[in-house]
Amino acid sequence: MAEKVLKNRVCIIGSGNWGSAIAKIVGRNAARLPNFEDKVTMWVYEEMIEGKKLTEIINETHENVKYLPGHKLPPNVVAIPDVVDAAKDADLLIFVVPHQFVRTICSTLLGKIKPTAAALSLIKGFDIAEGGGIDLISHIITRCLKIPCAVLMGANIASEVADEKFCETTIGCRDVMLAPTMRDIIQTEYFRVVVVDDEDAVEICGALKNIVAVGAGFVDGLGFGDNTKAAVIRLGLMEMIKFVDVFYPGSKLSTFFESCGVADLITTCYGGRNRRVAEAFVKTGRSIKELEDEMLNGQKLQGPITAEEVNHMLANKNMENKFPLFTAVFKICRGELKPSDFINCIRSHPEHMTQPTPKCSL
Numbered sequence: 001m002a003e004k005v006l007k008n009r010v011c012i013i014g015s016g017n018w019g020s021a022i023a024k025i026v027g028r029n030a031a032r033l034p035n036f037e038d039k040v041t042m043w044v045y046e047e048m049i050e051g052k053k054l055t056e057i058i059n060e061t062h063e064n065v066k067y068l069p070g071h072k073l074p075p076n077v078v079a080i081p082d083v084v085d086a087a088k089d090a091d092l093l094i095f096v097v098p099h100q101f102v103r104t105i106c107s108t109l110l111g112k113i114k115p116t117a118a119a120l121s122l123i124k125g126f127d128i129a130e131g132g133g134i135d136l137i138s139h140i141i142t143r144c145l146k147i148p149c150a151v152l153m154g155a156n157i158a159s160e161v162a163d164e165k166f167c168e169t170t171i172g173c174r175d176v177m178l179a180p181t182m183r184d185i186i187q188t189e190y191f192r193v194v195v196v197d198d199e200d201a202v203e204i205c206g207a208l209k210n211i212v213a214v215g216a217g218f219v220d221g222l223g224f225g226d227n228t229k230a231a232v233i234r235l236g237l238m239e240m241i242k243f244v245d246v247f248y249p250g251s252k253l254s255t256f257f258e259s260c261g262v263a264d265l266i267t268t269c270y271g272g273r274n275r276r277v278a279e280a281f282v283k284t285g286r287s288i289k290e291l292e293d294e295m296l297n298g299q300k301l302q303g304p305i306t307a308e309e310v311n312h313m314l315a316n317k318n319m320e321n322k323f324p325l326f327t328a329v330f331k332i333c334r335g336e337l338k339p340s341d342f343i344n345c346i347r348s349h350p351e352h353m354t355q356p357t358p359k360c361s362l
Contacts, residue, residue, distance in 0.1 A: 007034075009037045011090035011092070017162075018156075021158040039076055040078070041090065055079040062074070068158070084109060090113065091114060092182070093119045094122065095119060095120070099126065103127065103144065106144035110145060119138075119147055120151070120171070137203065150178065150182055153170055153202050154258075156267075164190045168194065169193055171202075172197070173195055174197045182195075194258055202258070205240060205264065210306050211236070212232065212265060213265075218329075219232055220275065221278065228343070232269070235346055242323070277301055324349055
């Protein structure tokens with residue numbers, strides 16, 4: 001008698017453009033792989049679209065008409081408006097929501113999911129820890145739900161992934177038993193996965209690059225050229241490496257050369273929403289909040305919030321001067337400096353004064 005294959009049930013928590021792009025991949029993989037249940041639940045924050053519930057539209061037309069119009073979701077992806085109903089039977093919870101909502105969602109799910117479940121976070125951002133410093137989203141999920149949480153970060157602009165244009169991504173997962181399952185549900189011929197065990201560095205790259213992208217947007221808005229933008233990207237990368245080295249020692253320098261590192265940084269500084277809104281902020285003089293509401297169709301901007309969270313940590317440690325690019329982005333977003341001050345803030349960057357060798361090991 002053939003041994004029965006244990007099938008993993010998957011729930012996607014979130015349904016924005018990135019969540020919906022991932023749902024295309026996860027739905028197809030779940031349907032074809034023998035170790036996954038066909039049905040994939042997707043928690044959708046309920047909205048009314050032209051008098052009809054968004055979940056009903058998705059389930060009837062298999063299209064997220066608000067956040068990923070023009071792309072069909074697999075029919076085995078089922079939109080559910082109640083997060084507990086969506087997640088209660090899942091073996092793998094894929095989190096794809098703005099990072100500021102994670103604590104509330106986890107509080108709602110506490111005690112209502114399988115104790116054997118695992119999580120994969122695609123969320124790029126930090127939270128402010130009690131008493132100062134930052135809290136990694138994967139750590140919040142693990143602590144609140146008492147389940148392991150790996151991370152996925154990479155040069156993955158949602159619209160291009162949805163268009164099935166070739167790209168890479170990085171999964172940070174310390175658990176060698178979980179890693180193959182997470183890779184299998186995500187990987188396709190056009191979406192290639194590299195798994196590393198450097199979880200924290202993978203996640204931190206995904207958050208910090210959004211701060212640098214805001215700086216790149218300032219450069220574009222001010223009318224500087226590619227040389228200046230390249231300098232901002234390089235200095236931003238060095239601050240990312242230094243931040244991990246100082247606050248999360250023991251990470252590997254090689255992680256920054258995965259898709260989650262330099263590739264994601266370059267992509268976001270040329271094509272991401274943080275760059276676009278920051279450029280408009282300089283050119284129009286309007287507030288970031290106004291531009292976010294106008295330009296992002298309900299999506300949230302991560303760069304300015306992450307800059308605030310990082311500055312909270314740097315200020316507590318009296319280290320703002322060691323991270324002048326991060327600090328300048330924070331102060332410009334808060335209105336303490338003008339965008340035109342940005343280049344002066346990095347003109348005498350510590351990188352130009354000394355040439356320290358990163359301590360992260362290869």
